[in-house]
Amino acid sequence: MEYTILICDDDKDILRALEIYLAGEGYKVAKAENGKEAIACIKEREIHLVLLDVMMPVMDGIQAAVRIREFSNIPILFLSAKTEDSDRVLGLNMGGDDYITKPFIPIELFARVKAALRRYSYLGGMEREQNESLEAKGTYQTGGLVLDDNKKMVSLEGEEVALTAVEFNILKFLMSHFDFVFSSEQIYEAVWNEPAFDVGKTVSVHIRHIREKIEINPKEPKYLKVIYGLGYKVVKIG
Amino acid sequence: MDDSGIVERRKNLKYFDTMPVRVISYIICFFSLYMVMGSDRAFRYYNGSIGINIDDLMIIIAIVLGIPSLILFIISILKITGEENSFFRKIHNIDYILCIVISLGGIAVFSYEYLQIITYRINLPQQLYLIAAYFTAFAAFSFGMFLFIITIVRIRGKRLKKTIYWGAFFKKYPVYKPIGLLTAAALAGSTYKLFESYQYVDYGKIAFDTGDFVIAFICLIAIMTLCIHFQSLSSDYERMVEDKVKAEKLKTELITNVSHDIRTPLTSIINYVDLIKKLDLSNEDLVQYISVLERKSTRLKGLIQDLMDASKAHTGNIEIQLENIDLIELIHQMTGEYDEAFTQSQLNLVFQHTEEKILIVADGRQIWRVVENLFGNIIKYSMPDTRVYAEVERGEGEVRFSLKNISKAQLGIPAQELMEQFVRGDRSRNTDGSGLGLYIARELMERMGGSLQLVIAGDLFEAILYCPAVSF
Numbered sequence: 001m002e003y004t005i006l007i008c009d010d011d012k013d014i015l016r017a018l019e020i021y022l023a024g025e026g027y028k029v030a031k032a033e034n035g036k037e038a039i040a041c042i043k044e045r046e047i048h049l050v051l052l053d054v055m056m057p058v059m060d061g062i063q064a065a066v067r068i069r070e071f072s073n074i075p076i077l078f079l080s081a082k083t084e085d086s087d088r089v090l091g092l093n094m095g096g097d098d099y100i101t102k103p104f105i106p107i108e109l110f111a112r113v114k115a116a117l118r119r120y121s122y123l124g125g126m127e128r129e130q131n132e133s134l135e136a137k138g139t140y141q142t143g144g145l146v147l148d149d150n151k152k153m154v155s156l157e158g159e160e161v162a163l164t165a166v167e168f169n170i171l172k173f174l175m176s177h178f179d180f181v182f183s184s185e186q187i188y189e190a191v192w193n194e195p196a197f198d199v200g201k202t203v204s205v206h207i208r209h210i211r212e213k214i215e216i217n218p219k220e221p222k223y224l225k226v227i228y229g230l231g232y233k234v235v236k237i238g
Numbered sequence: 239m240d241d242s243g244i245v246e247r248r249k250n251l252k253y254f255d256t257m258p259v260r261v262i263s264y265i266i267c268f269f270s271l272y273m274v275m276g277s278d279r280a281f282r283y284y285n286g287s288i289g290i291n292i293d294d295l296m297i298i299i300a301i302v303l304g305i306p307s308l309i310l311f312i313i314s315i316l317k318i319t320g321e322e323n324s325f326f327r328k329i330h331n332i333d334y335i336l337c338i339v340i341s342l343g344g345i346a347v348f349s350y351e352y353l354q355i356i357t358y359r360i361n362l363p364q365q366l367y368l369i370a371a372y373f374t375a376f377a378a379f380s381f382g383m384f385l386f387i388i389t390i391v392r393i394r395g396k397r398l399k400k401t402i403y404w405g406a407f408f409k410k411y412p413v414y415k416p417i418g419l420l421t422a423a424a425l426a427g428s429t430y431k432l433f434e435s436y437q438y439v440d441y442g443k444i445a446f447d448t449g450d451f452v453i454a455f456i457c458l459i460a461i462m463t464l465c466i467h468f469q470s471l472s473s474d475y476e477r478m479v480e481d482k483v484k485a486e487k488l489k490t491e492l493i494t495n496v497s498h499d500i501r502t503p504l505t506s507i508i509n510y511v512d513l514i515k516k517l518d519l520s521n522e523d524l525v526q527y528i529s530v531l532e533r534k535s536t537r538l539k540g541l542i543q544d545l546m547d548a549s550k551a552h553t554g555n556i557e558i559q560l561e562n563i564d565l566i567e568l569i570h571q572m573t574g575e576y577d578e579a580f581t582q583s584q585l586n587l588v589f590q591h592t593e594e595k596i597l598i599v600a601d602g603r604q605i606w607r608v609v610e611n612l613f614g615n616i617i618k619y620s621m622p623d624t625r626v627y628a629e630v631e632r633g634e635g636e637v638r639f640s641l642k643n644i645s646k647a648q649l650g651i652p653a654q655e656l657m658e659q660f661v662r663g664d665r666s667r668n669t670d671g672s673g674l675g676l677y678i679a680r681e682l683m684e685r686m687g688g689s690l691q692l693v694i695a696g697d698l699f700e701a702i703l704y705c706p707a708v709s710f
Binding site: 229 | 563
């Protein structure tokens, strides 16, 4: 399916660069230079995703997001040079689905756009029926990550992820106890079924590999989080 | 009495707040208060045979002046939170003046009355005493009003605690220090003297022992003035500290804003360099040049982030949430993260620890950053194919974590300088890293109640973290 992405930024050079990038990835692109134009554009055309800058004249990104959320559920990805945690939290609280900081890495941008679109079509406005099948036993789901213990399969927004047996077991253990923090030792004992003696970095190396496979940006994980000095957990999202 | 709140609102009446006027008004108030205690008897006693008409007239004038102003005072207190230009607010703004005016008015009224009395059959010394006595009667009323008003004002402005400065004074100069002791003694002594000077009124005697009273009173005034002076000094100091904190905050805000302003054009630079890379470049030189641009612009990106982090760490703008962290687990987690990097750099990590679990008090996120910085440095600056030693041991109330590695390049700098801002081992400032890492790490450790030390011996580089241990 061909998606139309609206990019909104008051800097024309950034708009042009984004247009070239996104067109190169096969998306159709609409442009706006402030919040007001963005809202008008969404009302006129069928837009599937919005890349929204925060600092803009006339109407800033945050206000625009609030207005957009009044009538539409499409993914809003903030793209901003304001990098403070407080800025990020504000954006996500005001209706944003993601927050990407400038300068950004193009590959990461593409991955996030793709993920957001898949999430929208997977669990969002288009295919809600799939939701019910997830309630079946032996499946664990958080956000777009689904682990099926019956089929021994892990998928991220519908696409299968190849994990080793150990990685699968570790992930299953963490996902069967969402939001619980387990130390390396506890994970070792549960997965290897042996007393944890001199666990060392074994578990954390596996965790890292899992993160690299299921996270868009392993340094800013969305699902598999590191709690420094305590252990690891998988968070339940939606 | 530090009535700074009232002072703020009386911009055009500054001259009434000067020391002489204050002192005089205090004197008036004190005498009045005192006289209220004794005046009633004197008044009753001598009120014998004055012509009723003038007397009544004087009293009526006094009542006509006094009671409405009293009512206005009360209303103005209650209406203090009204609109800026309301009538009551205006009254309230000049309450201090009104106090003095009423005192003087009262004095005028009653002195007139007494001039009547004393021209009758009373001798001079007693006349003078009576004048003094009545002189203070109405001023006492004003003092009572003044105190009442200020207290209400301060309660409403929630400033009462701050303006009772005796607590702060004695906190700064406690009783066991000379200044505190002297002040306390003088205060106690003069208050006692003041009460002692009041004597029972008897026929022919005056209501107070003038000598005692005057001495006590002067002492009290002197002490209060001194203390106000000290208090204003300390509040100046507090204001100075406040200003400094504000300046630091502005500095951080400035850096945050500038950082945002730099990131925006940098985004375009990085984007277009990347797009150029994707074009068909036949010219080899072009490929090289683009590669240089890419590296340098990425470096700029890192520098801006470092700058913001350093500024936040320095001004203490990072939120620290202390909790119990297992340091052994954290290091296991970190070694996992850096496993590949170590292998690639042909480094072998040896982790020595005597216990399986050692708890420290730290902010998880920040201590992760510190340790990550140390590990990052190891990857960057270690000689390949060497061993890296990590050691954790428990000390007295603290935990010691040391990380030793062999340096790739020669370190010509003393350890302390290495940690100062912007210095790096490689003096030519050529390799990656802005040099802020160790500085930030040290600041973070200190904010968590620990410390970071560096020890250099030839090519051996050791970073030591001291963290407070969890006490049970």
